[in-house]
Amino acid sequence: MTHSLNEIEAQSRKAARGTGLSWGMAEEAAKATRWLESHQLPGVRLLAEVLTRNDGVAHADIAPQTLDAPWTARSGVLCPLASGAALNDCADRLATGHHIEMEDVTSPLLVVPFAAWAALHICSPVRVQWPDIRIETDGYRIWVNDPKAQVGLASKVALTCSRVSEMNQNASLPELRGRVCPTGWDILGTFAHRTYAPDTPESRRLGAGAGVSDND
Amino acid sequence: MKPRPEPSFTSSLRAPSQVMRLARLGSFHQCRLSFMRILTRRMAREAWSFTRPIFDIDAKGVGHAVYCAHTPDRTYSLVAFAHDLPAESRSDRVIAQAWDSTFALFDGVPTKEDIARLRTNVPLQEAGRVTETELSVSRANRSVRLWEHVIARLADGRQPDLHEILKVGYLMRTTAVYGSGKLGAADREAIAARPECSAPFQIEMLSVFLTRAYVRDLVQHMAKTRGGERAVPLAPEIARRMGIGNSTGLGMAPFLLNHPTLINNWIAARETAIARVRSVPLASADEVETFRDLLARTILSVDLWRSDHPIQIEKLTDLRVDLQRLSHHVEAADLNTEAPWNRLFMWAETELCLEAQECLASLMLEPYGDLVDSLADEMSDLNPAAFRIDGTMSVAQLREILHRNYGWAMDINWAERENCARAWYVSEEKLEPRLGERFDEPIADYEQPLAPGRDAAALNDALKSWHVDAPIAAFLLAHPEHRHSVRRAQIVDRAPYAEIRDNTISADLLPIDMLRCKLAFFGATQFDPRSDRWVRICLFGNAPYPENLQESNCDDWPYPVLGETLQ
Structure with a gap:
């Protein structure tokens, strides 16, 4: 079974919010997950892992402490979503030839969609690399140096993002469906459920505006 | 066509602070840029053909049918499942679990295997699952009263009573039409590049258009089954009066807030159209005649518009009075000299209620298809990267944007209970948006981000302690809770009609204003609020059926023809 990309984005947004991300961060986490799944990369599984690890953790503990290089977290471990959002916010630095470390x-794969949006903004492909892995994207297409490599690892790495002059010609295009990891999908569903308000007799009475007969 | 004289002045667009108020948005009327009319114009222009390869429905009204729309390039098929629904199961609420008929719009022509697959899923709606070959999923319930009346009359060899038809307006009403990837269907992105899908909601409108033909055929089939040789088909002029009803509740209201760029594009297209017509230097006799004819037909349409809701009753009373005043003014007014539409509109802005002003705005566009219709191509949201935040913007720049676009929100005391009395949330039980009382119910922790005014005011307060030259990227690192509002503010800076400039959580909020705005863009008429938070409407009422699209001017169908009504 495949999922539509809108379903993936909607589920991811609710799940991210359910673990305490701000609405703005949740929106971008969801779009990042959608972007990876459209490239048949494990966005849903990785998002589930990151949300599980950082469930309820304060943004200030896992986001870059400052925008001065290199980026580090107060807790010692950077969240790819908080780091990715900051990277995209600072995309213009890449245009001037600076690296973001x-x-x-x-x-780390979850940083790549944010780099992709940065690439769209600066109208130039960018490279995201960590030990043994090089990924290039122009915002639309993606190229991974070793297709057999475990790009979807959860462990922590040192990562660099920089502009490149040309996109690798073997880059692949996005698809219109996602084949999500079922376990990750269920985890997102559990987190998403936290955003739903438990019903009360009062809310049933007031909330939906019912009470008038539908039939005529 | 004769070239139009150059305008001697150019009307500017109405300001967002004037247009994007809930009371005005809640007074919008259909126009040439409504999505149903964009669709019917295209179908007629491109001479789409229509076939019904399958109609396999038994004497109890159970079975399935397939209706195909053939464009110059491809085919879309409505797969309809007819059910025998016990009366006690019939509910228009989104939470219902069974319906009189269920539908999927299939991309292409379905095989037997496709139909078998859809038969096990589409009747379940939300509890089922479709695939990327399906473009929409929907369901409809009968108007019990009218359904039985029409079948009984036709079975007996007589036509139904037109009074009864006009009182209800439809034989079936849809309770949801899901597109854009819902329930596993294809994403909009999969079809957005097709010319016939370039305007918003064209697939959903096509689904309803074909549903209307199915409903007519089904009622005739049931009458024939009951009456045998005595039964007669529906007279075409009566069938044409019947649209498809729709019940729309709170689920649709957040759409306007969740799609700011898209809403901007809808409003901007209509405002551009209005400004173009106001800039017309001289109206031809034909153009004036078209306007006068459609104004008279609008007055008739408004006379037929029924509602039991106190707010709408009052609005209708004012609208009827003001349309008569407009009619008298137009009889006497000089529409043959300089900038007639601009003068007329300026008169209306001081003399008429909001309902009548917006009705006039829509009417003025009618004679000017050549100036207006191409704007339909600008109503979609084609820039998926628009959500990116510009982190290099300075605090000073952002504050300037906030003051320009959210000044109204900064004037509200958000600590006052009545200004934040409501909260939007999603209920666990039904997974649907609801509007609750913040101080009476335990819902604040579950609040959805649907109060952009309050949140923009909070953002503005947070920015006050930051240096004016600081980049927003640094601010957001410390304040991720404002990320959503920063994004909206930057969108509104580029897209001025993106934001409703009113309080969406106040004690006196009327969600039906938000519903009305969206439904008017669909092309709905006869808005009938059933409470402050849900509304009944009619889609494709008086529209041609598939086989009539080529017969005459099919573009002005929302306006009933004079002299045909209630003879």
């Missing part, structure tokens, strides 16, 4: 970022 992150120390000890977990699930």
Whole structure:
């Protein structure tokens, strides 16, 4: 079974919010998950891992402490979502040839969609690399140096993002469906459920505006 | 066509602070840029053909049918399942679990295997699952009263009573039409590049258009089954009066807030159209005649518009009075000299209620298809990267944007209970958006981000302690809770009609204003609020059926023809 990309984004947004991300962060986490799944990469599994690891953890503990290089977290481990969002916010630095370096970022593949949006903004492909892995994207297409490599690792790595002059010609295009990891999907569903308000007799009475007969 | 004279002045667009108020949005009327009319114009222009390869429905009204729309390039098929629904199971609420008919719009022509697969899923709606070959999923319930009346009359060889038809307006009403990837269907992105899908909601409108033909055929089939040789088909002029009803509740209201760029594009297209017509230097006799004819037909349409809701009753009373005043003014007014539509509109802005002003705005566009219709191509949201935040923007720049676009929100005291009395949330039981009382129910922790005014005011307060030259990227690192509002503010800076400039959580909020705005863009008429938070409407009422699209001017169908009504 495949999922539509809108379903993946909607489930991811609710799940991210359910673990305490701000609405704005949750929106971008969801779009990042959608982007990876459209490239048949394990966005849902990685998001489930990151949300589980950082469930309820304060943003200030896992986000870059400052925007001065290299980026580090107060807790010692950077969240790829908080780091990715900051990376995209600072995309113009890449345009001027600067590198953005992150120390000890977990699930680094989740940084790549943010780099992709940075690439769209600066109208130039960018490279995201960590030991043994090089990934290039122009925002739309993606190229991974070793297709057999475990790009979807959860452990922490040192990561660098920089502009490149040309996109590798073997880059692949996005698809229109996602084949999500069922376990990850269920975890997202559990987190998403936290965003639903438990019903009360009062809410049933007031909330939906019912009470008038539908039939005529 | 004769070239139009150059305008001697150019009307500017109405300001967002004027247009994006809930009371005005809640007074919008259908126009040439409504999505149903964009669809019917295209179907007629491109001479789409229609077939019904399958109609396999038994004497109890159970079975399935397939209706195909053939465009110049491809085919779309409505797969309809007819059910025998016990009366006690019939509910229009989104939470219902059974319906009189269920539908999927299939991309292409379905095989037997496709139909077998859909038969095990589509009747379940939310509890089922479809695939990327399905573009929408929907369901409909009968108007019990009218359904039985029409079948009984036709079975007996007589036509139904037109009074009864006009009182209800439809034989079936949809309770949801799901597109854009819902329940596993294809994402909009999969079809957005097709010309016939470039305007918003064209697939959903096509599904309803074909549903209307199915409903007519089904009622005739049931009458024939009951009456045998005595039964007659529906007279075409009566069938044409019947649209498809729709019940729309709170689920649709957050859409306007959750899609700011898209809403901007809808409003901007209509405002651009209005400004273009106001800039027309001289109206031709034909153009004036078209306007006068459609104004008279609008007055008739409003006379037929029924509602039991106190707010809408009052609005209808004012609208009827003001349309008569407009009619008298137009009879006497000089529409043959300089900038007639601009002068007329300026008169209306001081003399008429909001309902009548917006009705006039829509009407003025009618004679000017050549100026207006191409704007339909600009109503979609084609920039998926628009959500990116510009982190290099300075605190000073952002505050300037906030003051320009959210000044109204900064004037509200958000600590006052009546200004934040409500909260939008999603209920665990039904997974649907609801509007609750913040101080009476335990819902604040579950609040959805649907109060952009309050949140923009809070963002503005947080920015006050930051240096004016600081980049927003640094601010957001410390304040991720404002990320959503920063994004909206930057969108509104580029897309000025993106934001409703009113309090969406106040004690006196009327969610039906938000529903009305969206439904008017669909092309709905006869808005009938059933409470402050749900509304009944009619889709494709008076529209041509598939086989009539080529017969005459099919573009002005929302306006009933004079002299045909209630003879």
